[in-house]
Structures are given as C-alpha cells and as structure tokens.
Amino acid sequence: xxxxxxxxxxxxxxxxxxxxxxxxxxxxxxxxxxxxxxxxxxxxxxxxxxxxxxxxxxxxxxxxxxxxxxxxxxxxxxxxxxxxxxxxxxxxxxxxxxxxxxxxxxxxxxxxxxxxxxxxxxxxxxxxxxxxxxxxxxxxxxxxxxxxxxxxxxxxxxxxxxxxxxxxxxxxxxxxxxxxxxxxxxxxxxxxxxxxxxxxxxxxxxxxxxxxxxxxxxxxxxxxxxxxxxxxxxxxxxxxxxxxxxxxxxxxxxxxxxxxxxxxxxxxxxxxxxxxxxxxxxxxxxxxxxxxxxxxxxxxxxxxxxxxxxxxxxxxxxxxxxxxxxxxxxxxxxxxxxxxxxxxxxxxxxxxxxxxxxxxxxxxxxxxxxxxxxxxxxxxxxxxxxxxxxxxxxxxxxxxxxxxxxxxxxxxxxxxxxxxxxxxxxxxxxxxxxxxxxxxxxxxxxxxxxxxxxxxxxxxxxxxxxxxxxxxxxxxxxxxxxxxxxxxxxxxxxxxxxxxxxxxxxxxxxxxxxxxxxxxxxxxxxxxxxxxxxxxxxxx
Amino acid sequence: xxxxxxxxxxxxxxxxxxxxxxxxxxxxxxxxxxxxxxxxxxxxxxxxxxxxxxxxxxxxxxxxxxxxxxxxxxxxxxxxxxxxxxxxxxxxxxxxxxxxxxxxxxxxxxxxxxxxxxxxxxxxxxxxxxxxxxxxxxxxxxxxxxxxxxxxxxxxxxxxxxxxxxxxxxxxxxxxxxxxxxxxxxxxxxxxxxxxxxxxxxxxxxxxxxxxxxxxxxxxxxxxxxxxxxxxxxxxxxxxxxxxxxxxxxxxxxxxxxxxxxxxxxxxxxxxxxxxxxxxxxxxxxxxxxxxxxxxxxxxxxxxxxxxxxxxxxxxxxxxxxxxxxxxxxxxxxxxxxxxxxxxxxxxxxx
Numbered sequence: 001x002x003x004x005x006x007x008x009x010x011x012x013x014x015x016x017x018x019x020x021x022x023x024x025x026x027x028x029x030x031x032x033x034x035x036x037x038x039x040x041x042x043x044x045x046x047x048x049x050x051x052x053x054x055x056x057x058x059x060x061x062x063x064x065x066x067x068x069x070x071x072x073x074x075x076x077x078x079x080x081x082x083x084x085x086x087x088x089x090x091x092x093x094x095x096x097x098x099x100x101x102x103x104x105x106x107x108x109x110x111x112x113x114x115x116x117x118x119x120x121x122x123x124x125x126x127x128x129x130x131x132x133x134x135x136x137x138x139x140x141x142x143x144x145x146x147x148x149x150x151x152x153x154x155x156x157x158x159x160x161x162x163x164x165x166x167x168x169x170x171x172x173x174x175x176x177x178x179x180x181x182x183x184x185x186x187x188x189x190x191x192x193x194x195x196x197x198x199x200x201x202x203x204x205x206x207x208x209x210x211x212x213x214x215x216x217x218x219x220x221x222x223x224x225x226x227x228x229x230x231x232x233x234x235x236x237x238x239x240x241x242x243x244x245x246x247x248x249x250x251x252x253x254x255x256x257x258x259x260x261x262x263x264x265x266x267x268x269x270x271x272x273x274x275x276x277x278x279x280x281x282x283x284x285x286x287x288x289x290x291x292x293x294x295x296x297x298x299x300x301x302x303x304x305x306x307x308x309x310x311x312x313x314x315x316x317x318x319x320x321x322x323x324x325x326x327x328x329x330x331x332x333x334x335x336x337x338x339x340x341x342x343x344x345x346x347x348x349x350x351x352x353x354x355x356x357x358x359x360x361x362x363x364x365x366x367x368x369x370x371x372x373x374x375x376x377x378x379x380x381x382x383x384x385x386x387x388x389x390x391x392x393x394x395x396x397x398x399x400x401x402x403x404x405x406x407x408x409x410x411x412x413x414x415x416x417x418x419x420x421x422x423x424x425x426x427x428x429x430x431x432x433x434x435x436x437x438x439x440x441x442x443x444x445x446x447x448x449x450x451x452x453x454x455x456x457x458x459x460x461x462x463x464x465x466x467x468x469x470x471x472x473x474x475x476x477x478x479x480x481x482x483x484x485x486x487x488x489x490x491x492x493x494x495x496x497x498x499x500x501x502x503x504x505x506x507x508x509x510x511x512x513x514x515x516x517x518x519x520x521x522x523x524x525x526x527x528x529x530x531x532x533x534x535x536x537x538x539x540x
Numbered sequence: 541x542x543x544x545x546x547x548x549x550x551x552x553x554x555x556x557x558x559x560x561x562x563x564x565x566x567x568x569x570x571x572x573x574x575x576x577x578x579x580x581x582x583x584x585x586x587x588x589x590x591x592x593x594x595x596x597x598x599x600x601x602x603x604x605x606x607x608x609x610x611x612x613x614x615x616x617x618x619x620x621x622x623x624x625x626x627x628x629x630x631x632x633x634x635x636x637x638x639x640x641x642x643x644x645x646x647x648x649x650x651x652x653x654x655x656x657x658x659x660x661x662x663x664x665x666x667x668x669x670x671x672x673x674x675x676x677x678x679x680x681x682x683x684x685x686x687x688x689x690x691x692x693x694x695x696x697x698x699x700x701x702x703x704x705x706x707x708x709x710x711x712x713x714x715x716x717x718x719x720x721x722x723x724x725x726x727x728x729x730x731x732x733x734x735x736x737x738x739x740x741x742x743x744x745x746x747x748x749x750x751x752x753x754x755x756x757x758x759x760x761x762x763x764x765x766x767x768x769x770x771x772x773x774x775x776x777x778x779x780x781x782x783x784x785x786x787x788x789x790x791x792x793x794x795x796x797x798x799x800x801x802x803x804x805x806x807x808x809x810x811x812x813x814x815x816x817x818x819x820x821x822x823x824x825x826x827x828x829x830x831x832x833x834x835x836x837x838x839x840x841x842x843x844x845x846x847x848x849x850x851x852x853x854x855x856x857x858x859x860x861x862x863x864x865x866x867x868x869x870x871x872x873x874x875x876x877x878x879x880x881x882x883x884x885x886x887x888x889x890x891x
Binding site for chain 2: 341380384410
C-alpha cells in the first residue's frame, strides 16, 4: 500500500475533458442572514479524485450536504450523467449512487463490521438473518479497493482508520458511484493516510468518482486530480493539480498574500522533512537548564477507572515546546487533564516552578500559572449561553482584577473583554454576544485570550487548531511562539504531525499511556513517528 | 457583515423574548374563556373579577401583597438551585419545617421581648429550612441521590412533623384542626404602611433584591451560573461544582424556611396543618415562567398572586369555580413552553 500512489498525475485517467458525471450549478444556500453558498458551480468527472478545499466556513461541507440531501438548497440544479435530479434526503442520494462518509461515523458499536455495512439494506432474514452473501460481497469490495477488514469483528474493537474503511465500504456496498469524504484524514496516522489514498486511487480506477473535502493543502496535492477551491461560500477556482503549486493554492484559499507565503513555507519545510531525516536544526540544550515543569511517575486513570497513563516522567524547560504525538485514545486526554489539575492524579508528582501541585485544587493549579486549552472547546472550554465577557473572566472571577468585596466588577470585565477581543481579533457582534454564537475559530481565540490573560508559566494545548481555518491556525501558532519567547513552557498534544513538526522542539510519542519514543526537532521523519504511534516498533 | 446585522438582530432578540409571553398570556385567557363559557358562565365577568379584585379595595391589595411574599420566596428558592442545574422540589417541606421551628421558638420563648424574639424566630426558620434542604444536598453530594427525589420525599416527612407538633406537642385542642397554640406577642411581625400589611413584605422585598444582586453581580452568583451553563468548563476553570450545588440547594432551603417563618410571624401567629397551601406548585410555575431569571421572578410572582386573590372573587361574583385560575396559570406556562417548540420548528424549517 505504501507504493508510489501519491503521484496520481502520472496514471490518472481524468475524465475532466469529457462530460462531467456530476454537475452542480448555481447552488445557493442561506441560513437566516448568513449566505453559506452563493451560487456555487461544481463539476466532477468520471475516474477522478476531486479535492474540495477551503478554510473553515468556506462552504465545502455545506455544498456536499446539499448534494447528499441533508440540506435543501435555496436555488440551483444538480445534474447526474446529464439528467437533472432532485435529492430530498440521503436515501434519494444513495439511490442515485451518491455516498458520503462524514467526520463522525454513525456506527453501532456492538454490531460486527458486516452488520454495520448491511444495516438498512434488505437482507434475507427468514428463518434467520443470513449475511453470508453480504459478507462475500464485502470481501470482494475490500479486496478490489484495498480496504482490508475482518467482517465478523464488532466495530468497537477497531481503530479509527479501520472504522473509516467500514464507512467507505458501507457507501460502496450501497452502490455509490460518487463517494464524498468529509475531512477523512483527521485522526489517521501517516501510514493510514497513505493506505486510504491508495484505496481512493483504486476506486477511481474503476470509473467511479471521489470528492475529497479537506483544508490540508498537502493532502490535496498528494491525491487529487482536480481541485476546487472555495472561500466564503464562493467557488474561487477549479484547477488541475498538475498546473498548480502549494503556494498558489494557499493564496487562493486565504486570499491574502502574506498569510499565504507563511502557510506555503510551513508546508514546504514539512515536505523536505518528510521521507528522509534532516540534520538537527534548532536543538534545545534541555539537559543543562532546570525544567519549569517536572512530572515524575505520573499515573492517571480514565473515567472508567482504567489506568491510562503509566509511570510517566517528563520535564519542560523555559520556553520549550514539548510535543506529544499519538493516535487519539492513547492517554492524551488523561495526561492533559492531570497536568491541568482537572483530573486527580492516581500517583506521581507534578511541580511547576518548584511548587508541588499533586492533590491540590484546580484553582490552585491555575494560581500556580498553569493554563489549559482543552481539546473539546465546546465541552470543556466555554459557557455556551454566557457572554464573551463572562467567558473571559471564567477562572479569574475571584482575582482582584475583576472582583471587589465578593462582587464582580462588570465594567472592568467589559473593558478587559473589549481589549482582549481587539488584541485577539475576535469577530462577534459585541462583547455581550453569547459564546455559542461564535464560530470555532473565534471561540478558540476567546479561550486563548483567557489562557494568556494571567501570564501562564506552563501552557497545555490539546489539538489547538483542530477544525480551525488557516488564518486562525496561524494565529494560534503565533501565540505559541510569543508565549515561548516570554519563557512559558508549552506542552502540545496533537494528532496533527505537521503541527508538531512545525512547533515542537522535542516530541514524545505516546502509545497506550507510555512514552515509546523521544525525538529532537529535525531528528526524525513522520513515517518513523507513525510507526511508533501505531505501536509497530518500540524503542528499548 | 456581523456589524451590519447587529442592531436589527438586537431588536429581534429583545422582541423574541417579550412576544412569547404576551402571546402565551393571551392564548391562556382565550382558551380558559372558552372553557368558562362552555361551563355556562360569563367569561368577561369572570376575568373582570380575577383581574380587578386586587386593586378595587385596600383589603384585596393587602391580601395580594401578603400572598406574594411566600410565592416570591419559594420561587426564588426554586430558581437559585435551578441556575446551577438542580431542581429543588422541596419548597413546601422547607416552608413547613421553617414554620415549625419558628412556631416552636415563638411558643417556648413566648415571654421574650420582640427585639429578641422576632429575629430569633425568623432565624430559626431560615436555619431549619437550610438544614432540611441540606439533607437532600448531602445525599446528592455524598451518594449521588437525585435531589428531585429526595426533596420531594422530604416534603412528606415534613407533613408528618407538622402533624405531630400541631396535634401532640403544642396542640391547641380548641381549634378542631391540627393547630398549635399561638406564639408570643413578641414573635409577631409589626404592621406597616397604609393600608397596613405585615412588615414581612418589606423583608421579602429586601431578600428578593439581595438575591438578584447575588445572582447577577456577585462572584458566588457567577460561579453558580457557570456551573449551570457548563459544569465541565466550570470545573476545568477551578470552580468546585460540589460546593456550588450544595450551597445553592441549602440557600434555596433557607428561603423556603424564611417563607415559613414569615407566614407564622405575619399571617397565622401559629403553626397550622395545611398552611403550605399550593405554594410549591405555584412557585415552580413562577420559576419556569420567569425562565429562571431572578429579576423576573418577583414580577411574575405578583401576577400569579393577583390571579390567586382574584380566584375567590371570581367564584363569588361569576360563580366560576376558583380552580379555574389554576387552569389559567397552567395554560400560561403551557403556551410559553409551546412557543419554544414552535420557535425551534420555525428555525429548523429554514434549513
């Protein structure tokens, strides 16, 4: 699977010249006053992987949800093989041969792979459900498209990558000729991404079409034949992959020269780092300096009382970014929460600037200079119905800045909110806007403003740019660099290896709650990390 | 784009808050008017009696204001824990226990002067109510017992306590109904104003104002609301959820106990079985109509007090059973909740 499948231009039999299989014209969709799609044209040919790229809120997913019958468009037509069709719901879409794999899989955990795939399709069920025929068909599909799965295993025991294969097989089993994948590479290791791209290639080689929604430029360059770039609900351009460069794409996506340069630089640096080792660039003399954060023998249990982090030792010096790589569910959440003082330690010690914090209250961790930017922004980060002002003082409500004699000084809080909103470019109708009404990027800016407001000595970021557009991602990166320049120690837990490569001075790979590898900046390649993340090799 | 839509958006937000109330009240009166007509009475007469009897005579006004006191206190006692996401359905138990403690102190120390006795019985009521709710709070915090169940069940225990105290301990045999002997004169709230009403009204106004300030301006109120808005996020940011919800329930109980003490010291002068009336039900309706907004609670409570006082006038003048008022109140809440459903359907259909 690891063969040279990432250069599709050579073997792509693009049907771009002929009649497009799918043609969407003038699609318009509004949500109240917001125009999500403003007359978008989109066409996909046979045997092509068509990348649909753009930042958050560009309208990519909305466009595909219209195609899949989840949203009713306000205007525009959809043609399939030259004939106009109306898709009212996903069932219509399936009947027309359109399949979609969403970011969140809808699977029954306790059902087997085969049961999940056939669920909702007619099956011989007298005198008992007989899946033999279905299993044979699944095996055939899996073989043809390199989507190896074991049909009789309940899906709850499978990794994210395999569950995604199940989802793709589900669409193919139902006869999809056009397969839409929404951000399919989130949560996959580099190896799994390569394998997925190989399967997509096999699928289009049989004459089908794939629409690949993503905001990652590098992936589009790796797998797509055609590219449609969207921004602010408009189609900006449609290009052949061969005729474009990462820089051009970044420019089209963000529409701002300066940001595009920087984005392209990150991707460029990345591609040289990928595939072969690069001599160590900036190395941190971490042994010499006493660490600001010192963790020894940390044990942590998950919500069900199962040990998830085992005897972990780590230290972070002043101004250092320590990256934690790993596939989700290998103890990252527990580690982050323990070090934020949110989850009680099941053993071990944590010191920040010489202050022992194990067993203390969360508020004392905050007071010691620990700040936490959680992975799940909506669940752990904000009070959805409360205003931006209220959200910004959360955690600091007892500080002298915002309270006197047990009463909150709302005018000071408002001033603070207005300053923070301009410093962090939070776009909202005003400081009193409810946090839940903000976009993901703006919510993250509010959370960052709050985390940085009390000049933290130790900052924990967990997947800080997940779901953010390019501008917000760059903003987060800039803030991380500013913080480290001020001497803050940063722990960055991320499933995005590009992000870790870009920011981290040192990377630890976490597998089943243990550190299985440690690498200095520049002294690794991502595929090597991927093998550690998948638990294939272990360092002694 | 966002700045352009700001002002009409704000206007719409304001309107969308008031309009459902107006519609709900109109529909409730319309629907119950039909019901009254079907029962063979004149709806116009009935509604005139309901809506005017509080304002036609000073007696009606005093009765309305004095009825407002337990309603607003119990409704706040329901609303404060609600802000933290907890349901205090034990208002009547807390009121009765508070009234029992107040009456007990007022009877045992009947000869003390007012400066000592009056504060003592009010305090006794507050403490008893707080402790009573504290049982439920402790069970919730320690063992995870649902506060809804425990507060409701504690109500039944309180009925037993009142029955025992009023018919065994300080029973007044002449009353013919489980009632205690009167408290000392020093335990009675003095009358104030013209037309004169018991001074517990003033205390209730102060307590309501204090509650509003506590909920909107204080650090404690902020933390309470944060827990209700998103307990996880509150916890991540150093707020101790357990303390907050226990504190909220205890405070709700204290308000209930205070209501009981005021009823003893201002209205009855003794403990009477059944004095809790249907205040708990009304308080929950008030809290829900106010949608948990403590600033709205006193006003909604006044509206409900007007309806309650009007009910008996309606029965006298129009012959409509006074229970009809409960139907009106229920319909207001019903239509208000229906407006949420309709609103979200409308928003969804725009998709």
